[in-house]
C-alpha cells in the first residue's frame with residue numbers, strides 16, 4: 001500500500017495508543033488470519049531477522065512496521081520457540097530510536113556469545129535531504145530480554161557500495177566470526193562483502209573482500225545474504241533484485257535464490273566450485289530467507305511469505321506478510337532439500353485417509369502419493385463449483401503446476417497466476433500445509449517447494465480431486 005512518507009516515518013512516540021489498537025482491531029477482524037504461522041498483530045511483517053539459538057531456546061525476530069501494510073519506519077519484533085513450530089511473540093525490542101538507526105532498524109542476524117545475544121543489523125539513517133547512510137550496527141540482548149545498543153558503528157559504509165549496503169549476517173567458521181553484507185556497487189550491480197571479526201571481537205570488523213560465489217552480477221542489488229553449512233558444504237542464500245532472467249528464469253517480482261559451493265575459502269573470500277544459481281522456492285511468494293546453523297550443526301531456514309512492492313488483499317485489514325514454517329536443509333545427491341522440522345507433526349490432531357472433502361477449516365496437512373504415468377489435479381480451497389487453488393501433478397512428464405487464478409481475491413496478477421517446476425518422472429510425494437491463506441507445498445520431501453498466499457472466499461473450504469490416482473492422509477492441524 002502506498003502511504004505518504006510523513007506517515008510512514010512518523011516517530012513511534014507520535015502515534016497514540018488508540019491509533020495502534022484501532023489498526024490491531026482491524027487486523028484481528030481479517031477472515032484470513034493464519035493459525036500456526038507467525039503473522040503481525042498489525043501492519044507490515046517482512047524479513048525474518050536474528051534467527052538464532054539463545055539461552056536454550058530458538059529466537060526469531062521479524063522486520064515490522066506496526067502502523068500499516070507498508071514499508072515504514074522499521075523495528076524488530078521478538079519471538080521465541082522451544083520446538084521451532086510454536087512461536088511466542090514478546091513484543092518490539094529494537095526500535096529505530098538512536099542516531100545510528102533513526103530511519104529504521106533494518107534486517108540482520110544474531111548469535112549467542114558469552115551468554116548474551118549479539119544482534120547485528122543495519123541502521124538506516126537519512127539526513128534532512130533524505131540522503132541515506134547505511135550503518136552496520138549492533139546490540140546485546142541479555143537473558144531477560146533487555147537490549148543494550150552498541151554506541152559505535154561496527155561497519156561503516158563501504159567505499160565500493162552505494163547507499164544500498166545492508167543486512168549483515170554473522171556466522172562462525174573455523175573458530176572465527178565472519179559477516180557478510182548485501183550491497184550494490186557504483187555500476188549498479190549486486191555484490192556481497194565479507195568481513196572478519198578481529199580476534200573474535202564482534203565489535204571490530206575488518207574487510208576480507210567481495211565474496212566470489214560465481215554470480216555474474218546481473219542483479220542490481222543483493223539483499224539478505226546468508227551463508228550456512230549443510231554437512232560442511234556451504235550454501236549461500238540470497239535475494240538478488242533485478243537478476244537477469246537469462247541468468248535464471250523466475251517469475252516473481254524478485255527472486256530468492258541459492259548457490260551450493262564445494263568449500264568456503266574464507267581467506268580468499270570465495271565459494272569453491274559454486275553451482276549455478278537456483279531458485280529456492282517455486283511458489284508465488286518467498287523472499288529474504290534467513291538461515292543459521294544450530295549449535296548441533298543443523299542448517300535451518302525461514303522465509304518471508306511476501307514480496308517487496310506487492311499489494312495484498314490483507315492491506316484492507318491493515319496488515320501484510322507472514323513467516324514460513326521453519327525448514328531444515330539437507331543435501332542429497334548434490335541437490336538441496338528443504339523440509340519442515342520433525343516437530344511439525346506435533347500439530348496433527350486427527351488423521352483420516354485422503355478423500356475429497358467439501359468442508360475443512362483450511363488448517364490441515366495432506367501427505368499424498370501421486371501414482372506414476374498420470375496427471376492428478378487437486379483443488380485446494382475448493383468451492384461447490386470446483387473452483388479453487390489447482391495443483392496439477394503430471395508424473396508422466398515430471399511437471400508440477402500451481403494455478404491460483406480461480407481462488408478468492410486476485411492479486412499480483414501482473415506476475416502471472418501459475419507457477420511450475422520440473423521433477424523426475426515417476427511417483428511424486430506431496431506434503432501440503434494449508435493455513436487459512438497460506439500454502440506450503442513440499443514435493444518429494446523438500447526437493448522442490450511452493451510457498452504461496454491465497455485469499456479464499458468464505459465458501460472456499462474444500463478439497464477436490466478432479467483426476468488422477470492419489471492416496472495418502474489428511475491431518476487436521478492445531479493452532
Ligand code: FRU
Nearest residue numbers: 047063074106107166223288
Ligand atoms: C528486504 C529488505 C532488506 C532491508 C529490509 C528493510 O526485504 O529490503 O534489504 O534490510 O527489507 O525492511
